[in-house]
Amino acid sequence: MINLGGFHLTDGNKIKEMNRVVITGMGVYSTIGKNIDAVKESLYVGRSGIGIDPRRKEFGFRSALTGIIERPNLKGVLSRRARIGLAEQGEYSYVATMEALQNAGIDMDFLAANEVGILYGNDSSSIPVINAIDLVREKKDTTLVGSGSIFQSMNSTITMNLSVILKLRGINFTVSGACASSSHAIGMGYLLIKQGLQDIIICGGGQEVNAESMGSFDGLSAFSIREDDPTKASRPFDKDRDGLVPSGGAASVIIESYESAKRRGATILAEIRGYGFSSNGDHISVPNVEGPTRSLERCLKDADMAANEIDYINAHATSTPVGDLNEAKALHNIFGDHKPWISSTKSMTGHEMWMGGASEVIYSTLMMQNGFIAPNINFDNPDEDSAKLRIADVRKEAHIDTFLSNSFGFGGTNSSLIVSRFK
């Protein structure tokens, strides 16, 4: 492979130029910070965003633990018509996307003059659906539901609304793949840009944070019940983990071709080197080892990199007994000899679900930019499998050139991304 600012791939007698894909902007609205700087600070000090939502106890949840986040007030920021179709996670996504666009040096004039796309991860929109049907049942009249309802209710609510607010004219759809949604969204965006089908894409993920969306999940007994000590409940890889803590918010990255970034003089934050994926073909909620292993291997192959070139792995690890175990096995299979630093930022944020893939790319990029590995907090005692990994129980000062981020979801959907310093 020759690399002169683009890849060259022979296909018979044709030579196809593949673009390098870079990240030029990041924005986040998270339980550990409402913007990039606040999040960076939280990652650095190992701050937890987990707390108790008393409303869940009133509903009879097994666990009242959740990431704590405040809804932004967009009145005065967006027109009524723009706001009315936005569900809760759309609001988070709008704030995160505006920060990312600003950091990328992209304004509304640029969006009007250039084709920019959006690929966002989302896999639910509970409250608008519940509100609509409650109203219809009560009033027996659908004309009283209101004009915003349908646009808030659909899984594609985020891309549907943001593409209109930002007047985007490129690729436009929502990627649903459970907890791997937004990692896959970035992967899909990367493939489109690599092949020259889009120059710039807003990629990200949004996740609603409310009791209604988590009720049936709580009913699976999958959540931690360590309510007496909320900030200690999410403990990926730790021997005494007892389940995940649901969380959410939104995260956006602006990804673009190197040529486009160069042309407009954008600051390049990092480069996406590879995307790997797989499906387990196994149990709907219990992950296995083989599927994630293939996703990791495929990602390394796509990046044309060896395992020993990965300096840091942001694990998917959600603090479930079986999930973390199987991921530890997969990571040991591939990275056992090399032993890169590993941590799960879910220890601080909880499981951000549809937002997680994108946010974790941002958290890892912040670590790479600032020379540290965020701690896998609450890692007090390893279990047999996590003991074999080099897990950062406290913050480590470290130089990262390349990181890998994993996201795995219900249905056995797996996504892996490799991101490097741009050189």
Place this chain on the structure above:
Amino acid sequence: MKAEVIEKVNEFLVDEFEIDENKLTPDAHLIDDLGIESLDFVDIVVIIEKDFGFKVKREEMAGVRTLNDLYQYIDERTN
């Protein structure tokens, strides 16, 4: 052991979980012999609440391994 308990449990295992009636011997292991898995236990809690009127504590089910264990567990909690 109340005959009613055995009857009701067997009924939902056959009707809801589509398990072959011939497999329903007292010593049958729920997971290994009857193929009941983690998500099925969530539904068993729902059915027990509906059919027997009490709420199962998930943690208590950890000791329920065989069909007879299940009959016993329910029998002890109903009068």
